[in-house]
Amino acid sequence: MRKGIKLIFVIWFGMHALYAQNKQLLYDFNEIPQSLMLNPGVKTSEKWHVGIPVLSGLSFQAGTSGVTVNDLFADDGIDFTTKVRERVLDAMTRKDDFSTTNQIEGFYVGFRGRNRPDDYYSFGMYGETDIIVYWPKDLALLAFEGNGGANIGRSFDLGDLNLRGEMLNVFHFGVNRKLSNDLTVGARAKLYSSIFQFQSIHNSGSFRTSPGQNNVYVSSIVADMQLQTAGVKGFYDILDEDTSTTTKDLTSLFTKRVLLGGNLGLGFDAGFSYNLNPQTTITASILDVGFIYNSKDIQNYTLRGNASTEGITVFLPEDINDVNNDLWQELVDDIEETLPYEENNSGYISLRPVKVYGSIRYDFGEANGRSMENCGCGVNMERGGGKSGIYRNSVGGQLFLMKRPRGIQPALTGFYQKRLGRTLSLKTTYTVDKYSWTNVGLGLNLQAGPVNFYILGDNLLSYRNVADSHYASLQFGFNIISWNDN
Amino acid sequence: MKGSRCRLLVVLIFFPFLFNSCSEKQDFDQFEDLSITPTLASGIFYLESDEATINAAGDVGVFYVQTINFDAFNEEFVAERLLEGTIQYELENTTTKRIGIAIEFLDENGDVLDVESFIVEPNMPEVFTRDVFYGPGGRSIDILTTTSSLRIAVGNLSDSTSVSTTSDPKIKLSSGAEFLFRLK
Numbered sequence: 001m002r003k004g005i006k007l008i009f010v011i012w013f014g015m016h017a018l019y020a021q022n023k024q025l026l027y028d029f030n031e032i033p034q035s036l037m038l039n040p041g042v043k044t045s046e047k048w049h050v051g052i053p054v055l056s057g058l059s060f061q062a063g064t065s066g067v068t069v070n071d072l073f074a075d076d077g078i079d080f081t082t083k084v085r086e087r088v089l090d091a092m093t094r095k096d097d098f099s100t101t102n103q104i105e106g107f108y109v110g111f112r113g114r115n116r117p118d119d120y121y122s123f124g125m126y127g128e129t130d131i132i133v134y135w136p137k138d139l140a141l142l143a144f145e146g147n148g149g150a151n152i153g154r155s156f157d158l159g160d161l162n163l164r165g166e167m168l169n170v171f172h173f174g175v176n177r178k179l180s181n182d183l184t185v186g187a188r189a190k191l192y193s194s195i196f197q198f199q200s201i202h203n204s205g206s207f208r209t210s211p212g213q214n215n216v217y218v219s220s221i222v223a224d225m226q227l228q229t230a231g232v233k234g235f236y237d238i239l240d241e242d243t244s245t246t247t248k249d250l251t252s253l254f255t256k257r258v259l260l261g262g263n264l265g266l267g268f269d270a271g272f273s274y275n276l277n278p279q280t281t282i283t284a285s286i287l288d289v290g291f292i293y294n295s296k297d298i299q300n301y302t303l304r305g306n307a308s309t310e311g312i313t314v315f316l317p318e319d320i321n322d323v324n325n326d327l328w329q330e331l332v333d334d335i336e337e338t339l340p341y342e343e344n345n346s347g348y349i350s351l352r353p354v355k356v357y358g359s360i361r362y363d364f365g366e367a368n369g370r371s372m373e374n375c376g377c378g379v380n381m382e383r384g385g386g387k388s389g390i391y392r393n394s395v396g397g398q399l400f401l402m403k404r405p406r407g408i409q410p411a412l413t414g415f416y417q418k419r420l421g422r423t424l425s426l427k428t429t430y431t432v433d434k435y436s437w438t439n440v441g442l443g444l445n446l447q448a449g450p451v452n453f454y455i456l457g458d459n460l461l462s463y464r465n466v467a468d469s470h471y472a473s474l475q476f477g478f479n480i481i482s483w484n485d486n
Numbered sequence: 487m488k489g490s491r492c493r494l495l496v497v498l499i500f501f502p503f504l505f506n507s508c509s510e511k512q513d514f515d516q517f518e519d520l521s522i523t524p525t526l527a528s529g530i531f532y533l534e535s536d537e538a539t540i541n542a543a544g545d546v547g548v549f550y551v552q553t554i555n556f557d558a559f560n561e562e563f564v565a566e567r568l569l570e571g572t573i574q575y576e577l578e579n580t581t582t583k584r585i586g587i588a589i590e591f592l593d594e595n596g597d598v599l600d601v602e603s604f605i606v607e608p609n610m611p612e613v614f615t616r617d618v619f620y621g622p623g624g625r626s627i628d629i630l631t632t633t634s635s636l637r638i639a640v641g642n643l644s645d646s647t648s649v650s651t652t653s654d655p656k657i658k659l660s661s662g663a664e665f666l667f668r669l670k
Contacts, residue, residue, distance in 0.1 A: 073512040080516040146524025148664040215529035216574055216662025311529030311662070316550060317539040325635070327554050465510050 021061065021101045021130070021355060022400040024413040024429050025443035025456040026475060028273075028283055028359050031425050032445050032454045033110055033479050036122055038357060039285035040174045040186030041271035044110075044120040045483065049452075051108035051124065052478040058104055061458075061473035065434045066096035066135055070468035089144055092135045094160045095406065095434075099132035105477065106169075120176040122188075127258070130353065131165035134406060147209040147219070158205035158223055162405050166197040166350065168292070169258045174269070182275040192265035194292050195257040196231035197350050201405040215310035221339060222306040228348050229301075230263055230294035265292030267352055279391065281361045288352040295347035305339040351403075359398040363391035392419050400433075409434060423447050431458075435471035438462075452479040522669040523569065530573065531589075533640065533659040537581040540657070541646045548641040553592070556636045564667070565631040570621025571665030577614040578658040579606045582650045584643040585657050594634045600625065606657065608644065621666075 027038045033049040035042050071087045072080070108124035138156040145151055174188030205223035212218035238249045256262065267290015273283045312327045324330070394417040402409045411433035419425045424446055431439040436459055443456035455476040462469030535550065543549035559565060579585055585606040591599040602618060620627050640657070649655075 069512065070510055073514050073516060075511045075513040080519040081521045084520060142524070143669065144522055144524060146526045146667070148525035148527030151525075152527060209527050212529055212532075212660075212662075214534070214658075215532040215660045216576060217527050217529040219528060309529065311531055312554060313532045314534070314550075314552070316533070316535035317542070320539065320550070325553050325555055327552075328556050328558065467510060467512055 021353070021402060022411045022413075022431070022433065023456075023473075023475065024398055024400060024411065024415070024431050025427055025441045025458065027357050027398055027400075028361065029417070029425070029427055029443060029445065029454075029456075031419075031447070032452070032477075033108070033122075033481065034105075034454075034477060036110065036120075036174065036176060036186070037108075037126075037188075037269075038287065039271035039273070039283055040176055040188045040269050041184050041273050041285065042176070042186070042283065043178075043184050043273050043281075044112075044176050046110070046112075046120075047482045048111040049109070049122075049479050049481045051105055052480070053107050054104065055478045058102075058476055060102045060475075061100070061471075064096070064098050064470055066092035066098075068468050068470055070465060073467070085144075089137075089141060092137065094135060094137045094157075094162075096135040097132050098135070099130075101128070101130050103128045108479075118178040121174070122176070123171075123173040125169060125171050127167070127169050129165075129167045132163065132404065133165075134160070134162040136160040136162070142207070147207070151209070152217070153208070153210045155206045155208040158207060158221075158225060159203045161203050161225065162201055164199040164201055164405050166292075167195040168197075169193040169195065171260075172269075183272065184274075185272045186270070188269040190267040190269065190288070190290060191260075192267060192290060192292050192352070193258060193260045194231060194263040194265065194294065195254065196229070196235065197263070197292060197294055198227065198229040198232055199350060199405075200225070200227040202226065212310040214313065218308060218310045220306070220308040223303045223339060225303045227301045228294075228350075229299045230292075230348070230350070231257060231297045233299040234297045263292055263294045263296050265350075265352070266290055271357075279363045281363070282359065283361070284358040285356070287355040287357070289354055290352045292350050292352070293347065294350055298345045298347055300344045300346060300348070302342050302344065303339065304342075307335045307339040309335060354403040356401040357398065359396055361394050361396035363394045365392035366390060393417065394419075398429075427456075429458075433471075436462075436469075439471060441473075447481070450480050450482055452481045453477075520670055523666055524669060525664055525666050527664045528662065530661040530663055531636065531638065531659070532661070533638065535640070535657050537583065537650055537655040537657075540581060540583055540585075540642050541649070543642065544646050547643075548639055551637070551639040553635055553637045555634065557634060559630040559633055567667045567669065568627055568631055569666040569668055570619070570624070570627060571630070571663055572620070573602075573618045573661060573663045575602070575604070575616045575618070576658075576660040577604060577606050577610070577616075578656070579608060579610045580650060580652050581655040581657055582608050582644065582648040583657070584608055586641045586643050587659060588637075588639045589661075590637040590639075591629055591633045592635045592637055593632050596635075599633060600629045604659075605643070609650065609652070 023038055026032060026035055028042060029035050030042050030044065033046065033051065036044065067088050072083055104127045106125040106127065108122070110120060110122035113119040113121060138160045142156045171191040171193070172188050174186060176184065176186035178184045203225040205221065205225060207221045209217050209219045234253055235250065238246055238253065267288050269285065269287045271283065271285025273281055275281050309331060312331055396415055398413040398415065400411040400413065411431055413429050413431040415427060415429045417425065417427040427443040429441040431441065433439070438461050439459045440461055441456065441458040442460055443454065445452070445454045458473040459469060459471045462472060533550070540549050559568065587604040587606065589602045593599055606614065618625065620630055
């Protein structure tokens with residue numbers, strides 16, 4: 001039991017993760033090919049690019065809108081139970097969450113159409129893990145304080161249990177088309193290969209103990225709760241068997257699921273970039289509009305019904321001849337009958353978390369001609385005739401919206417980007433969201449010949465004490481890029 | 487020139503954040519000090535009888551006796567974590583009878599571990615309550631953790647003919663418990 005609780009703590013605070021899949025530094029950072037993954041309609045200038053396998057795109061994000069690791073585990077001499085009481089139970093709400101997202105690009109390739117140079121095609125594969133656990137405030141209070149004492153009469157909301165997680169592999173193919181000098185659009189089709197998925201997101205019900213009509217207390221529960229899992233049991237069974245082939249079996253099952261051997265789904269991304277004038281650009285994109293149909297390796301758990309009990313009750317004369325001495329067991333059986341815990345194998349559809357980006361950018365500080373000559377840009381740019389890409393500075397704002405189990409989560413970003421020739425580009429952001437109001441990020445894109453390297457770090461101010469950070473993210477990658485035949 | 491400028495920018499601006507990041511000292515062993523001790527409340531037993539039933543038993547005296555299996559406290563998970571608690575009894579009597587009630591706590595062998603007795607006077611104007619504390623300073627918590635069944639006996643200590651003039655006269659026994667558990 002103690003190990004179990006500790007494990008839960010370690011998992012939560014170990015991943016103390018994000019969600020906010022918001023990649024505000026990468027968005028519209030069009031010198032980096034991976035920006036196409038955030039807006040299929042971003043302006044592209046390269047002739048082709050190849051991501052270095054596994055190293056082309058790595059992103060890790062972690063966030064907690066509530067308590068931080070430092071809040072609980074700082075070596076500050078304060079009693080740990082007191083810290084949990086004051087900083088978790090009293091401070092966190094059901095809207096707070098712990099979550100994590102990471103992405104690893106398997107491969108990523110892009111090329112410009114030979115016959116249609118205004119089209120840029122890209123395809124690839126990446127793995128993604130998303131987990132979000134909302135703070136189950138009332139259930140935590142019930143466990144910590146119980147239903148007695150000051151909680152007599154309090155209704156504990158069972159709907160506070162809300163969590164969702166998945167690991168999947170994504171195969172994608174996108175088309176980016178420059179329709180005019182001012183408008184570029186794009187779309188990307190996605191095939192999802194699920195490794196596992198679980199969700200418990202539509203729970204409702206309550207538990208309450210109050211003074212009874214007859215007896216001292218009456219306890220009532222109304223529950224409509226469900227945990228759906230797909231692909232979890234297969235891994236669990238292998239681990240549970242714990243044989244000499246466990247590692248091999250796990251690898252085999254994982255590989256099979258990665259390569260379309262598990263539950264599958266479809267989705268798409270779409271986006272555009274539009275020049276309002278030569279120096280002002282607006283962009284928008286919508287990502288992961290899709291679903292996975294979970295029909296294999298399903299194990300669902302339900303708790304539905306309602307029950308109310310005042311304990312063992314005897315009414316005379318009605319029960320005068322009831323000499324059964326198993327009244328307690330009867331009571332337990334009655335509750336289990338009216339509030340059954342059941343398992344089933346019904347398939348279900350899980351929706352991908354839809355993300356929306358929007359931005360407006362103002363470019364200024366025109367570069368000199370020499371800089372332009374050396375920029376290497378060009379298939380698309382040369383023919384474009386516009387001045388896009390030759391401005392040394394950009395400033396603007398971005399909006400990010402994400403569909404989460406408890407509604408839309410927004411983030412607002414202001415940014416400044418500085419280009420130093422075609423070799424180096426820096427972007428700094430300030431972002432406000434539920435995780436942090438002091439999120440300053442910095443991104444660097446370095447182009448050394450055909451080799452492209454980028455690294456983007458968020459919430460840099462928190463690096464003074466990482467353990468006290470509500471949010472952290474890091475993305476980096478290597479690509480080979482060609483703008484012409486050289 | 488350009489290359490050196492790039493390197494300078496990288497060194498001065500970016501990497502210090504990443505590689506000079508730090509963290510206050512963390513002590514994850516504090517988790518072992520976490521104490522979770524919820525108070526759980528529940529109704530236990532409720533008995534009510536009308537006066538006619540008491541009279542119908544005649545001069546036998548005891549008009550209700552029942553032994554009930556009651557393993558709520560001696561389940562291993564509960565017994566190991568039970569720290570202390572209080573059983574609250576409430577009695578109402580609007581009949582004309584003087585009533586005697588005995589609740590015996592029995593172990594697995596049927597041996598009596600403890601007895602809670604009540605004498606309830608007739609026509610009680612108010613609810614009678616009694617709180618029995620188990621734990622440090624009170625009765626032994628072992629009584630509860632080894633209780634396997636309850637024997638409840640209710641007897642009439644008065645005549646078997648009188649009838650109360652009040653509306654719907656009854657004897658009522660209510661009981662509930664609040665217990666402190668150590669989950670961690």
